[in-house]
Amino acid sequence: MFQDFEDPKDTKNTAQHVKLLRRTMAENGLDAFIVPREDAFQGEYVPPANERLKWLTGFGGSAGVAVVTTRQAAVFVDGRYILQAPDQVDTNIFEIVPIAETGPLKWLEKKMRKNQRIGLDPKLHTLDFAGAVEKLAQRKSLDIDYLADNPIDRIWVDRPAMPETQVTAHPDRLAGRTSFDKRRDIGRQLAEADQSAMLVTQPENIAWLLNIRGNDVPHTPFALSFGILRAGGRFDWFIDPARIDTKTRQHIGDNVHIHASDKISAALRKLKGKVRLEPETTPLWFAAHVKGTEIVHGEDLCTAAKACKTKTEIKGAKAAHLRDGAALCRFLCWLDAYGRTGKISEIDAARKAEAFRAETGKLRDLSFDTISGSGPNGAIVHYRVTHATNRRLRPGDLYLIDSGGQYADGTTDVTRTVLIEGRPPPKGAIDAFTRVLRGHIALAAARFPTGTNGMQLDTLARAPLWAAGQDFDHGTGHGVGSYLSVHEGPQRISKGGMVAMAPGMIVSNEPGYYATGRFGIRIENLQYVRAAKNAGDKHRDMLEFEALTLAPIDRRLIDKSALTADENLWLNNYHAEVLGKVKPLVDMRTAKWLEKACRPIR
C-alpha cells in the first residue's frame, strides 16, 4: 500500500524539543526563530529528514510555519488545518494562529522589540519571504541572523538520512521531447534575454528538463536536487553521481555535467553574466552565493514549458486515465454493492480503491493520499482518514473520494461523490450536488478566447452556487504534471489565477460544496486545453477543454429538472463516452453496473 492511515504522532516530545531549541537560540543570541514546513526544494512533500516543523511542533499538515521566541511560540496554519492542528500540537506551548488573519511576520511585528534578533535559515526561505522579513526588520529596527546551520539539525539527534533513491529514465516515447531538445530550447530563451544561466531549484523542473524520475518523496516521482542551466543548453546537475547509472546518463544526453551536491556553492560563486532565478521559489541561500554578477528575477522557464504537454504526453494522459477510470469504475461498482452494508469503513474504501488501481499492474504510486470521507467527514475539504477518525459508511450518507494514481504515462486525480443507498440523501444534498454539477459542466464545456486566464474561467464553475448564496473555499482547478506533481503551475483556475490557459495544459475541474457537520460534495475531472474549431468569427482563436477523467457522475444525486437542455446533453454525452471507453476494460459485473450508471437522463 502507498498510503497508511496512522494517527498523527503524539506530541510528548515537543516540549523537550522546544526547550532544546530555545537553549540553542540563547547560545546564538537569537530572540526569534522561524521554522517553515518547506525545505530547500519548496515542494509539497518533504522527506522525513526535512520534517523540521513536525519534529518541533507535532504538526503534520502539508503547509504551515512555526515561530519560536524566547517566551512565546505559535504555529500558523491555513483554513484546512485549523481544526486538525490542536489535535497534533501541544497548545500549552504553541498558539494556533489562522495564517489568513495573522501571518508569522505580522505576529512577530507585535512581539519583537527594537534591536532584537531573528534567526533565518537562508536555505529554507525564498527570496520573496526573506525580503518581507528584511522589510519588517527595517520597520522595527530588528537584526536578522542568517544562519549557516539550522539549529534544529544540531539538536535533532535521531534525524533520518536524506533519501538517495535511484534516478530512472523517463523515456522519450512518454515525454515526446528529448532532454537535449528541451535544454537547447530553454537555453535559447535565456540567450535571447541576454541571460547567461538560470538556477533550477525545483526538483519537478529538473525531472521534466532531464526526462528523469526518482523516488525521494511520496507521491511525486522526482529526485531532490538542484541544477544550473546555461544559455548554451549545458546543464550542471548537483546530485550524488552514484544515484545515476550509465544507461540513465546516456538517456539524458550530452552537455549535462553531474557534480556532488556540495559543489553547488562553488559553482554559484563562479557564475558570470546575468543569472536568472525565480524569487517566489528560490531560497535566499542561492542568491547569496551568486557573487559579483547581476541577478535577474524571472520565472523558471521550465515551469511554463512543462505545463504545456506534448502530444505524446496527452496521449499518455489519455491512456493513464482510461486505465485509472476502469479501476475507479470497478471501485464504484464494488462500493455501490457493499457500501450500504454498514460494514465498510472509510479506510476500507480507500484501501479498496488503491487495490483496484494496483491491479492494473501499472500503478507506480498514488498521486496523493486518498481523501475518503463519508457523511460529516466529507465536508472537511482536505480530510485524511486515520484510525482515529475512521467512520463506517451508512445508508443515506454522501461519500466523497478524491484520489489519483501515478502511472509512467500520466498522473490522475479524480473526485466522485456518491450516495450510499438504502436511505434518502441528506436534505439539500441533491440541490447542492446539482449546482456543483452545473458549475462543473459550465467549465468543462466552456469555449474561450486565447488569452483567457483562470480567474475569468473560475466564475463559470461558481455561478450556479453563487446564485443560491453558496460557494466553496478552495480553487476550482490546479495544473497537473505528466507522471510528476499532481499540483503544478503556473496555471490555475481560481479567484486569483492570472495565467492564461494554453493548449496542452492539464487542469482539474473540481467545484464543490461543503455543509459542515453534514456532508461534502466535489465533482472533479481532469481536462486538457486544446484549440477549438471556430465555427464563429474566423479571426478569433478559441480554446476549449477535453475531459480526460472517465467515471460516471452519480445520477441519483441530480435534480434533472434543474438542468438546462445543454447541460443535460453534456452529461449524456459524457456518460456515453465513459461507457463506450471503459466498458470493454472491466469485468461483467462492473460492465452491467456501468450501463446503469451511464444511462442517459430524460
Next chain:
Amino acid sequence: MFQDFEDPKDTKNTAQHVKLLRRTMAENGLDAFIVPREDAFQGEYVPPANERLKWLTGFGGSAGVAVVTTRQAAVFVDGRYILQAPDQVDTNIFEIVPIAETGPLKWLEKKMRKNQRIGLDPKLHTLDFAGAVEKLAQRKSLDIDYLADNPIDRIWVDRPAMPETQVTAHPDRLAGRTSFDKRRDIGRQLAEADQSAMLVTQPENIAWLLNIRGNDVPHTPFALSFGILRAGGRFDWFIDPARIDTKTRQHIGDNVHIHASDKISAALRKLKGKVRLEPETTPLWFAAHVKGTEIVHGEDLCTAAKACKTKTEIKGAKAAHLRDGAALCRFLCWLDAYGRTGKISEIDAARKAEAFRAETGKLRDLSFDTISGSGPNGAIVHYRVTHATNRRLRPGDLYLIDSGGQYADGTTDVTRTVLIEGRPPPKGAIDAFTRVLRGHIALAAARFPTGTNGMQLDTLARAPLWAAGQDFDHGTGHGVGSYLSVHEGPQRISKGGMVAMAPGMIVSNEPGYYATGRFGIRIENLQYVRAAKNAGDKHRDMLEFEALTLAPIDRRLIDKSALTADENLWLNNYHAEVLGKVKPLVDMRTAKWLEKACRPIR
C-alpha cells in the same frame, strides 16, 4: 441641441502647424516632442483651449497621442480610431500607428539616437508616463527636457481662452452627504495613514468632494481646477474666486480656502509631512513642485468613496432613469413608426432622442455624444455620426442607439438595438442578438460573494458569445457618476477589472456583437450593486445588481427557443417592470406601443 454633427475639421493648417512646432523645437534644441490628447486634468473631455493634439494633427478622437521628431511624425490611436484617423490627419506628415502594436515610446526607441533630447510638458504627463519616458531615456542614453512652457501654446496664435463657467452648488438633498462630512472622512483616512495631505487633481473628484458642479467641458458637469486636501479636512481649492458666488461658497461649508489658480505651485512647495498623490492620474509637474518632503503614491481616496453612491444618490439615479426611460420609450415608439419610411436618417434619430429627453424639462446635457448607427455603421463601436457618414434607416436594418442624459439627480447611459421593420433582419442577427441578451441577463441576474471583481463577472456576459466562437472587443461595464462623468472608476467589468464590486456602485452592463460591414448589436442597462438577501449559507455576504435603466429590449430579435427558463423569466420580469413604471409617464400612443413591446415571451 447639446450635440452637433459637424465633420471633423479639415487638415489644411496642420502642415503649417507642424512646421512651426519643428522650428520652435529647433530653437529649444529638442529632437522629439510628445503631444498627448490629455490636458493637465487627464479627463475624457478637454476644453478647446487644450485641444493641442487636434490643433497640431487634425485628429479629433477622444484618445490619442502624437510624437514629432525633426524629420518624422506619428499619431498613435487605439482600435476605435484606426479607420477614422486618416480622414482627419494629413498622412503625408503623420504616420498613423495602432497604439496597441506600437506605443509612442516603443516608436521613439527606434527613432532616437544617443544623446538626443525629448521634450516633455510636465503638466500634461502623469508620473507613470513620465517614469516610462525616463526609463527609455536611461536605456537609450537620451536627455529629457522638462519644459516650463508648452511650445504649442507659444505658436498657437488663435488659441481659445480657458473656460471659466460659473460654479454651482450640487445640493445636499441630491448628494446625500455634505461636503464637510466627506472632507472630514477622507481627511481622517489620511490622518490614519500618517499622511498630511492629498493632491486632488481630477475635477470630478473635486466636484464630488465639494458638492459642486460646473460647465467647463461638454457632457461632464465639473469645473476644471485642482485642490489639496489636508489630514484635518481642510481643503485648498485653486480656482478663480470670481467663479464662485457667496451662496455656493456657503453651501460648500467651512474649512475650504479658495485661491487663484496660479497660487498652487507656491502651495505645493510649502507642503510638509507625507504627501499622497496618485501616479496614474497626477501630472509630473505636481510632484516636481512638492519640495523637501516625502511623496507617497496611492489612489486618490475620493475615487473609491465617490464610486459607492449614497442612498440619496441611488434614489436620484432611479428618478433620473425613470424620466430618461420614459423619454427613450417615446423615442423607440416614434422610431418604430417612422424608421421604416426610409426618410429618417441617423442624425434625425439622434436629434429626436435628444428632443424627447429635452422635453422632460430636466435635461442638463447629454452624458456623451449619441451613437446613432444603422446597418454597417452600427458595427463601428464608437461611431459618431456626422453629415458625411449620415445614413437613412432602411427596413431590415439593425439600428443601434447608445445615448444618455445628464440630470441633476443622475447620469444615464443606455443602448438599445432594434429592428427597422419591413424586411427580415440580416442573417445571423437574431442568433447574435440572443447571445448578447443571454450574456446581459447572466450579468444582470448574477449573485456573487463580496470581494468579487469585474474580471470575474465579465466572463458571465461573454460566455454565450464565446460558445459560438464570438466575442466583443470592449469592456462589459464601466462605472457611472452621479450627475458627473459617465465613465468613472475605480470599478469596471472587463477582462482587466481587478477592483471588487461594492454596494452603491453604478456600472453599465453592455455586451455586444459587431459584424463588420453588416450590423452591430449592443444591449446596455445601468445597474447598481446592492447587498443580496442570502437564502443560502448565512456566513457568506452576497451582492447582486438591480437594473436602473427602463426600456424594452426588442422582442423581434430574440430567438425564444434559445433562452433557458430562467433567462425567459428574467426578461419577462424586466419587461413587466418597465411597463409598470414607464407607462404612467408616457402619451397614449407610446403606452400602447409599450404594452406590445413588453408582452411576456411564452
